[in-house]
Amino acid sequence: MLKQFLRRQAQSFAYRLLLRNLPKPYEHVGGYCWRSRLPRSLPKADSTLLLFEDRRYLGPANSRRKHVESIGRGWYRHDDEVIYFSTPDNTDPNTNRREYSYSVSSWLHTRNSGVANNLLHREVTDSAIASDVEYALAGSKYRNVCHEFGIHDLVDKSILELGPGPSCAWALLMACYGASVSVVDPYPATWDASYHPVFLSAFRNAVADLPGTDVSPISDLLEEQDFSEHVICRHEEPVELLEMDGESFDIVFSNAVGEHFFDCTAAFKQLHRVTKTGGWGFHWIDFRDHRDFQTPLEYLSMSDAEFAREFGLRRGEIGNRWRANEMSAVIEQAGFEVVRREPTIQAESTYLEAFIPRLRASGSSRYRDIPAAELQRLGELVVLRKH
Ligand SMILES: C[S@@+](CC[C@H](N)C(=O)[O-])C[C@H]1O[C@@H](n2cnc3c(N)ncnc32)[C@H](O)[C@@H]1O
Incomplete structure (x- = not known):
């Protein structure tokens, strides 16, 4: 019980430290796809950018833009300072009363990530x-x-x-x-x-x-x-x-x-x-x-x-x-x-x-x-x- 409580507190602290609000406005691009502009100082597209809705991971990351538009469901991609994203239930992120945040922390990335199962590292024992x-x-x-x-x-x-x-x-x-x-x-x-x-x-x-x-x-x-x-x-x-x-x-x-x-x-x-x-x-x-x-x-x-x-x-x-x-x-x-x-x-x-x-x-x-x-x-x- 105490262990669980401490773990939750530590997680909440880590998230406060590592997550940044996804900048608004969220402009509609087409289909289920929305766009947010990130600060220019961020790493490039192949980085470990993670996207969250109410602190839950979205993904898969690095999706194709046409899939973000036609499928939605939380799929997203990051092209330089622009993030193209969708919400998990394909609602409008401007009005669905949820919070969107992102992180480029490699520590968070190794703990989970928006990576699809097929791309996870496999054991070689x-x-x-x-x-x-x-x-x-x-x-x-x-x-x-x-x-x-x-x-x-x-x-x-x-x-x-x-x-x-x-x-x-x-x-x-x-x-x-x-x-x-x-x-x-x-x-x-x-x-x-x-x-x-x-x-x-x-x-x-x-x-x-x-x-x-x-x-x-x-x-x-x-x-x-x-x-x-x-x-x-x-x-x-x-x-x-x-x-x-x-x-x-x-x-x-x-x-x-x-x-x-x-x-x-x-x-x-x-x-x-x-x-x-x-x-x-x-x-x-x-x-x-x-x-x-x-x-x-x-x-x-x-x-x-x-x-x-x-x-x-x-x-x-x-x-x-x-x-x-x-x-x-x-x-x-x-x-x-x-x-x-x-x-x-x-x-x-x-x-x-x-x-x-x-x-x-x-x-x-x-x-x-x-x-x-x-x-x-x-x-x-x-x-x-x-x-
Ligand atoms: C549970 S795994 C099964 C993998 C393998 N067939 C097996 O039996 O071990 C599901 C697979 O379906 C793929 N998948 C999920 N949605 C899909 C879709 N809409 N069209 C094609 N493949 C999809 C996943 O990427 C993953 O490779």
């Missing part, structure tokens, strides 16, 4: 690498599900993976089975010279033992010491704003990404557009409140306004709280046939019994009256087909 390789090999589930649906050969199949994570390992594994692979992520990992060579060497050894693989895509990356475009074609954008040509992909995969879409309707429309006629989609979606998997439905009690702010402040990592049936309905509206919905995670009955009365009592939640049966399903593999 033997055990961390072994566990990353084990996780990477779990990407075999992409190939296994293809087999189940009669796609026995991935050679020359054109595959898109959404949100591939920090090393694109599952996409790379598909390339080792002969597929031509693209990935899309608004925050693609950058090559980390202290991590990727070690991880990829270990991954290559493990993939070499799998029948039917050719590890040359991994060797190519190791040789070039970069995410080479001829091995994996990387698109730096969210699914909702895909710019690639229509009818491009035989198969689209994702794992733990659909729950982070900020606009599911737009995302599945785009996926329908870029999938070839006759093409497939395999999406593992986790419908839990990502703040705490032990209490996986808590976010359903929030009002839309509360949730929109929380979603933005947590950079979408909380999960978009769409329920499995809602997601399935937009997938069909986008034009896909939903071929199969397979449950992967179910809620515990003791948790549901305690949660449902609280949900029913939450006056302002859009989910207040959702049927209990729909709350049970917390994770799903959704299989789609474009006809």
Whole structure:
């Protein structure tokens, strides 16, 4: 108790010392983007400028300006003395009664930051690498599900993976089975010279033992010491704003990404557009409140306004709280046939019994009256087909 109190006091003192008010006026630039002019003495764009709303971090930092405008949700960028920013719930910063501040403290930056998960520094110990390789090999589930649906050969199949994570390992594994692979992520990992060579060497050894693989895509990356475009074609954008040509992909995969879409309707429309006629989609979606998997439905009690702010402040990592049936309905509206919905995670009955009365009592939640049966399903593999 005392420890917590002292920690809060110390944090409050540090913030008072390190945070500066973001200078007004906040001029509207376009869409959800606002502009503030900072003192000329500040470091340049690639610095560690952090932006806060009521002392909570916004981000991701260093976003593309067009994404700040079209997505908002707290994304921002810093170009010399100008900061282009958005608010987490896309409200007007001039009138939403919140305080905006910034800091260029590298100490604060190392403690948290507006950096996207994919860009965080990764551990290079033997055990961390072994566990990353084990996780990477779990990407075999992409190939296994293809087999189940009669796609026995991935050679020359054109595959898109959404949100591939920090090393694109599952996409790379598909390339080792002969597929031509693209990935899309608004925050693609950058090559980390202290991590990727070690991880990829270990991954290559493990993939070499799998029948039917050719590890040359991994060797190519190791040789070039970069995410080479001829091995994996990387698109730096969210699914909702895909710019690639229509009818491009035989198969689209994702794992733990659909729950982070900020606009599911737009995302599945785009996926329908870029999938070839006759093409497939395999999406593992986790419908839990990502703040705490032990209490996986808590976010359903929030009002839309509360949730929109929380979603933005947590950079979408909380999960978009769409329920499995809602997601399935937009997938069909986008034009896909939903071929199969397979449950992967179910809620515990003791948790549901305690949660449902609280949900029913939450006056302002859009989910207040959702049927209990729909709350049970917390994770799903959704299989789609474009006809
Ligand atoms: C929880 S991680 C999953 C990473 C990896 N697929 C895995 O299973 O380990 C979510 C990934 O989705 C990406 N992401 C979030 N929103 C996205 C969007 N709108 N479009 C594409 N990717 C997105 C994130 O940057 C991140 O790489």
